[in-house]
Amino acid sequence: MGLMDQVELPQPVKYVFNWGRKYSLWCFNFGLACCAIEFIAASTSRHDFIRHGVIPFAHGPRQADLLVVSGTLTDKMAPAVKRLYEEMPEPKYVISFGSCANCGGPYWDSYSVTKGVDQIIPVDVYVPGCPPRPEALLDGIIALQDRIQHESLKDRIAGRRLDPVTLGADAPLALEGR
Amino acid sequence: MSGVLARRDRALTPEETEELLRDRLGDGVRNSLQEFGIFTVWIAQDSWSEAARRCRDEPLLAYDMFDHLTAVDAREHGFDVLVVLYSTSTGNRIVLRTRCEGGREAPTCPSITETYRGANWMEREAYDMFGIDFPGHPSLEPRLLTVENFEGYPLRKDFHLTSRAAKPWPGVAEPKELDEEGNVIEKEARIGDAPGPYELDKAMAEQAKLANPLPEPETVEGEIAEELAEDAQVAPDSGEVLAGTGEQAAETLEKQATEQAAADADAETQGSAQAARAKAEQRRQEQVAARARKAAERADPGSGGAAADGIDQETFDRLIAEGKSERIARSKAKAAYIKRQRAEQRAAEGEDDGGEQDA
Numbered sequence: 416m417g418l419m420d421q422v423e424l425p426q427p428v429k430y431v432f433n434w435g436r437k438y439s440l441w442c443f444n445f446g447l448a449c450c451a452i453e454f455i456a457a458s459t460s461r462h463d464f465i466r467h468g469v470i471p472f473a474h475g476p477r478q479a480d481l482l483v484v485s486g487t488l489t490d491k492m493a494p495a496v497k498r499l500y501e502e503m504p505e506p507k508y509v510i511s512f513g514s515c516a517n518c519g520g521p522y523w524d525s526y527s528v529t530k531g532v533d534q535i536i537p538v539d540v541y542v543p544g545c546p547p548r549p550e551a552l553l554d555g556i557i558a559l560q561d562r563i564q565h566e567s568l569k570d571r572i573a574g575r576r577l578d579p580v581t582l583g584a585d586a587p588l589a590l591e592g593r
Numbered sequence: 594m595s596g597v598l599a600r601r602d603r604a605l606t607p608e609e610t611e612e613l614l615r616d617r618l619g620d621g622v623r624n625s626l627q628e629f630g631i632f633t634v635w636i637a638q639d640s641w642s643e644a645a646r647r648c649r650d651e652p653l654l655a656y657d658m659f660d661h662l663t664a665v666d667a668r669e670h671g672f673d674v675l676v677v678l679y680s681t682s683t684g685n686r687i688v689l690r691t692r693c694e695g696g697r698e699a700p701t702c703p704s705i706t707e708t709y710r711g712a713n714w715m716e717r718e719a720y721d722m723f724g725i726d727f728p729g730h731p732s733l734e735p736r737l738l739t740v741e742n743f744e745g746y747p748l749r750k751d752f753h754l755t756s757r758a759a760k761p762w763p764g765v766a767e768p769k770e771l772d773e774e775g776n777v778i779e780k781e782a783r784i785g786d787a788p789g790p791y792e793l794d795k796a797m798a799e800q801a802k803l804a805n806p807l808p809e810p811e812t813v814e815g816e817i818a819e820e821l822a823e824d825a826q827v828a829p830d831s832g833e834v835l836a837g838t839g840e841q842a843a844e845t846l847e848k849q850a851t852e853q854a855a856a857d858a859d860a861e862t863q864g865s866a867q868a869a870r871a872k873a874e875q876r877r878q879e880q881v882a883a884r885a886r887k888a889a890e891r892a893d894p895g896s897g898g899a900a901a902d903g904i905d906q907e908t909f910d911r912l913i914a915e916g917k918s919e920r921i922a923r924s925k926a927k928a929a930y931i932k933r934q935r936a937e938q939r940a941a942e943g944e945d946d947g948g949e950q951d952a
Contacts, residue, residue, distance in 0.1 A: 524756035526747040
């Protein structure tokens with residue numbers, strides 16, 4: 416990345432830069448269960464997250480900025496998710512969509528289900544629900560964009576991440592003290 | 594497969610099928626039963642592969658389609674393997690079932706992948722889930738469904754879920770729910786009890802509650818309604834009866850409000866938005882002023898008009914000035930009036946605990 420990871424950008428440049436980044440999120444959908452259907456619903460014309468600048472169905476993980484893990488992640492599948500996440504270029508973001516991806520959900524006592532995707536990859540936004548409605552995903556995307564707008568790319572590249580946002584549990588964005 | 598396929602109209606009955614298999618396999622056929630429209634034949638372990646082959650190759654049987662293979666935990670007897678076969682020509686379906694050798698420790702069952710190649714992954718699944726070994730199978734490893742280093746066989750009855758060791762399963766069997774002391778909870782689900790998280794859900798739940806008279810109102814309007822109900826009891830003491838002029842006035846005011854709303858709507862639908870909106874705004878202001886005037890007139894003539902009407906005039910005027918509708922202002926003013934009256938009563942009657950509950 417050269418300069419980006421060494422110098423903190425001046426505020427106006429940073430603003431414009433982050434503004435550009437947050438409205439062109441190429442999204443890689445890791446659809447694993449019924450939540451993937453809700454993801455698809457969110458991408459189609461009724462909810463249409465493309466109007467928020469999220470571009471669904473990136474050609475592959477190497478072209479993606481945002482990974483949406485939607486569905487039940489099993490121990491058998493976990494290495495694949497980890498590998499694809501590692502193939503994504505920095506800066507990369509992860510939305511954990513649905514109870515199964517958050518914590519195992521109804522499969523909390525299963526012998527084969529990973530109890531949350533955050534056990535293998537870092538997560539930026541948790542969207543609760545079983546499955547969450549498409550509006551919830553839109554909420555999650557907006558929370559993520561808010562985070563991108565205010566973050567320092569230098570910190571991000573250095574691996575310093577902010578604490579993840581949990582929709583519904585954390586304070587609304589407007590009340591977050593900044 | 595060789596020979597002419599069986600025909601649907603010459604399909605063997607289950608009895609004939611069993612007879613044929615007994616003829617071919619001898620003691621290999623242990624037993625047969627028909628339950629729930631399913632014909633099951635118990636096969637001895639030694640004849641398992643032979644039975645599958647016969648079922649496929651006998652022209653009269655012609656079970657050419659392998660449906661699925663699975664296993665059953667038979668507890669102290671070990672494990673059963675069963676295979677479901679279908680004949681596309683006769684339309685018959687058969688279940689072959691055998692008990693594994695080796696008990697619970699090392700169950701084994703001959704593979705039928707030689708006969709039905711589709712059984713390959715099914716046997717791998719049975720191996721993963723029950724730990725049954727299939728001699729003759731091309732390769733049971735690597736494990737198909739579980740991770741490589743997985744310990745135990747999850748579909749065995751004696752498999753323990755580690756998560757449940759840390760935290761017991763919190764659920765209860767439906768429809769009987771038990772409380773902490775083990776008593777059956779008798780509760781009747783009511784419409785509108787559990788609205789969803791969204792505004793629309795809540796609105797729909799509210800409507801459902803309104804349609805269903807049983808639940809008690811919990812909204813602010815509900816409180817006002819309660820206050821009004823109490824007001825109706827208080828009213829006879831306070832001189833003028835509520836059913837008289839008060840309600841009539843309320844009715845005319847309501848009518849007026851609806852007329853105004855209709856006029857506003859008309860004005861807004863007439864295109865040329867700005868002019869219409871300005872006109873509507875002007876009319877609204879006029880209405881507000883008129884309402885205030887009327888209220889003042891009504892309050893003035895009778896001595897202590899507000900008290901007679903049973904509303905708190907100050908609150909009423911304030912709400913009208915704020916542009917609230919006549920009805921809301923009226924009911925709120927009424928509630929305020931009752932509160933004040935009660936406070937006065939309490940102050941008059943109880944000296945010791947008079948100030949305990951003031952509005």
